[in-house]
Amino acid sequence: MKLINRYIIRQMAVMAVYALLAFLALYSFFEVINEMGDVGKGGYTGGKMLQYLALNIPAHAYELMPLAVLIGGLIALSQLAAGSELTVIKASGMSTRKLLGILSQFGLIFALATVAVGEWAAPKASRYAENMKSSAISGKISTGSSGLWLKEQNHIINVREMLPDHTLTDIKIWSHNEHYQLTEALAAETAALNADGSWQLNKVSRSAIGAEQITAAREDSVRWPVSFDAALLDVLLVKPDQMSVSALWTYIRHLESNKQQTQAYQIAFWRKIMYPVAAWVMALVAFAFTPQNTRHGNMGLKLFGGICLGLAFHFAGRLFGFTSQLYGIPPFLAGILPTLIFALWAVYLIRKQEKR
Known part of the structure; x- marks a missing residue:
């Protein structure tokens, strides 16, 4: 069984990495278009622009990690189902509970990767990128x-x-x-x-x-x-999405002591807490949307539905953040609700599959 475990995890991990690289390439393409308008201002050259885009890759990877887990898991499991490998694995004695345990291991790997990128790589790289760009454009700013x-x-x-x-x-x-x-x-x-x-x-x-x-x-x-232009000082305005959990917690306390609004930062704090969990949940969602029987010809439809679901999750966090600030929803609920809803939905779909 250990060999089967490693095989399933390897197949899903490879597909998740491929999906992540594809999304990063797409993001970078749109960022190149967006940054072209600033090229030529001051010392912001094409080389500086490429450096700026490269430094923002960890932040994009952090944002896209759950989506990559979902799509990579869907593709890998669908391939296993199409080749009847999933049927053979179950026939060899592996129960759904054990299979979910393997998927949990796969999700845990990417959850840990999400923590590492979100807590260390992305905040430092993004902050340096913004500082570098502002310094290149203004020509008289250093941080x-x-x-x-x-x-x-x-x-x-x-x-x-x-x-x-x-x-x-x-x-x-x-x-x-x-x-x-x-x-x-x-x-x-x-x-x-x-x-x-x-x-x-x-x-x-x-x-x-x-x-x-x-x-x-x-x-x-x-x-x-x-x-000088006051916009140069925006480099000091700490962006919630670019901060680590520990930095957010410290900054929230700092804002409270200065009697400043903290809701946006509290929402970002709870989203950061739940984001690694979301990567794990997406592995379960991938299994829930994997067709167990390929004879009905619904594989492509389910795969498309799973991808749409992943995109919905990607934008749901931002939507909940905006609605929380508009309607006074507690930041804790705004941060955990998207992940909780998808987790409960995955459990419901898996139980429904097992009853068939």
Whole structure:
């Protein structure tokens, strides 16, 4: 039986990888079309665009993993059924429960892969991709572990982060003269973006550095004019889909302490929790939609239905996220309902097959 187990898992895994690669190629094609409009802006060349697309592949792979498991499992199991291999395997003494155990092992492999990609590879690669693109287009932006660094005329500006309402936090500004001698150091706890593009700094500490002395002062509010596009700061706006579970949890607590809206991040948090489970559930859905008897000629129809079901699941998560924010559905329910519904449906279809 161990040989049969490895054979089934290998067949399904190979098809799932093929399906994932096909979807990634399709996504990359559409992204090339979308990015062509930005090529030529600043230092954003064709090579930079390809680098940007390559860095976004882990994020796309994470999003498509359950869909690849479903379609790969469907194709592999349908091939086994078409060649009567599935019938022979059952006739050799393998029960449906044992077969579901094999499918669970296959789903678990891709669930672990989903965790690895979603927690480590995708967040880091996506963040680096956005930073690289913004740096290439603007020509004067650089990022690091301490936030965003900008060079504005005779000022060097550091912004730690930007909250969802576009409030800047922990701003530091150093000014120098034409001889690059430091003339002023300024620190502000927060800053708001004004309609005219300037910043309204709040709770400001500034130190004027003279030839012989340093003069310190504190001000409640200071208007600071800037000439660069405020859109450059979007690199600091943390996107929920690009964050790991641990980062989301930390960021949610941070937003709550700053009395900011957290619903979008809570939905993303629960979706991240359930996404590896979804990869496992899709293996069961694949079995539920696999025709057990090929004599009725329904294999192609069931395969098409399973693919449509996978696409429905792929977009259901986003739909539940939007409806949750519109109608006040608890983020926990919005995050788990798509996976739970598909799991219950798979169990129902499998039990229905067994009663025939």
